Amino acid sequence: MEFNRKLLLATVLGTCMLVTTPSVFAQDVETPTEEVTEATEATEATPIDDDIFDMSLDDLLNMEITVASKKAEKTSDAPGAITAYSAKDMEKLGYYTLADLSSITAGYSSIKGLNTSQFETRGQYTSGGFNNNKHLILVDGIPVYNAIANTAAADEVLPLLGFQRVEFLRGPGSALYGVGAFNGVINVVSKELEENGTEVASKVSLGDYDGKKRIMFSVLHKTDAGLTKIKGGYYTKESTMQYLGAGDDDSTYSKDALSRYIDYSTSFNLNASFKLTEGALNGLTTGLIYQKRSSGLGEWWMDQQN
Numbered sequence: 001m002e003f004n005r006k007l008l009l010a011t012v013l014g015t016c017m018l019v020t021t022p023s024v025f026a027q028d029v030e031t032p033t034e035e036v037t038e039a040t041e042a043t044e045a046t047p048i049d050d051d052i053f054d055m056s057l058d059d060l061l062n063m064e065i066t067v068a069s070k071k072a073e074k075t076s077d078a079p080g081a082i083t084a085y086s087a088k089d090m091e092k093l094g095y096y097t098l099a100d101l102s103s104i105t106a107g108y109s110s111i112k113g114l115n116t117s118q119f120e121t122r123g124q125y126t127s128g129g130f131n132n133n134k135h136l137i138l139v140d141g142i143p144v145y146n147a148i149a150n151t152a153a154a155d156e157v158l159p160l161l162g163f164q165r166v167e168f169l170r171g172p173g174s175a176l177y178g179v180g181a182f183n184g185v186i187n188v189v190s191k192e193l194e195e196n197g198t199e200v201a202s203k204v205s206l207g208d209y210d211g212k213k214r215i216m217f218s219v220l221h222k223t224d225a226g227l228t229k230i231k232g233g234y235y236t237k238e239s240t241m242q243y244l245g246a247g248d249d250d251s252t253y254s255k256d257a258l259s260r261y262i263d264y265s266t267s268f269n270l271n272a273s274f275k276l277t278e279g280a281l282n283g284l285t286t287g288l289i290y291q292k293r294s295s296g297l298g299e300w301w302m303d304q305q306n
Helices: 002-028 033-044 057-061 087-093 098-102
Strands: 081-086 108-113 116-121 135-139 163-170 184-190 197-207 212-222 226-237 265-276 285-295
Touching: 081 087, 087 098, 087 163, 098 108, 098 116, 098 163, 098 184, 116 184
Parallel strands: 135 184
Antiparallel strands: 081 163, 108 116, 163 184, 197 212, 212 226, 226 265, 265 285
16 A cells, blocks of 8 residues: 555656646747857767768758759759769768669669679569660760660669769659650769869779779869869679589589589770860860670570580
8 A cells, every 4th residue: 555655646746747847848948049059059069070961951852963854953842752872972881883872772773684783673674684774874964875785784884983973763754764764764973073173083992702803983173174074993803603503413503514603794984074164165065985894694604505
């Protein structure tokens, strides 16, 4: 009985505290302006450096994109479902191919077939590897395709170093971009320099499992006459040469049949342009985009089939 009385008393006291809480907050609203300013300055004096969440919600909603309407607009005003990644995001993630980014993007993913990456959106994809031609990739507004069946450049043939933003538009974009954008549009936007000067960046990675090597570079040079942009990359790997069979019998898929995974790959990319920034032709841009890729066919390329 004594315990019940104490429990009842504690409950009543707690309820009284909850009831009186709003009046306390109402008094805090009347805090002098100087004190509020000091609290704000104290918060701003503690920056969160190199944090992926250091942009405010307002900044994220006001990020400028172009993929939805072919014109610059805020993310919150764009007529479409869009996910955008900045250069800072890609650096923190360590992702430098569109296939990698698509795997963490809502509504997108990537799969591999015939030793090449292809996009998948909402469960829709074209199997076979060479027919990934229903996603449109724009590099600074220019459609870019691989030579084989107009496939989208999803892997190392388009390294992302030197680009300031990647925009994923989910859903059909055929009304603006044609039949090749039936499953989605990916817009890749190059970095710019606001002031005269030179910016150089490069990344190199090596792997010993299959001799993987990757080199990427970016050079920006701006003068009063114009802006020069040069980006490129080289990627190569050897075949893993893994046996496809169990290796313990005499079947055609056994180790003795020499059925191995032939997935060597070599990619080269060069993107160079020059944009005039003064005179009557201000904004005129000329340049080239060159891509080359060669590879084995992975599980479909076996010694007995050569």
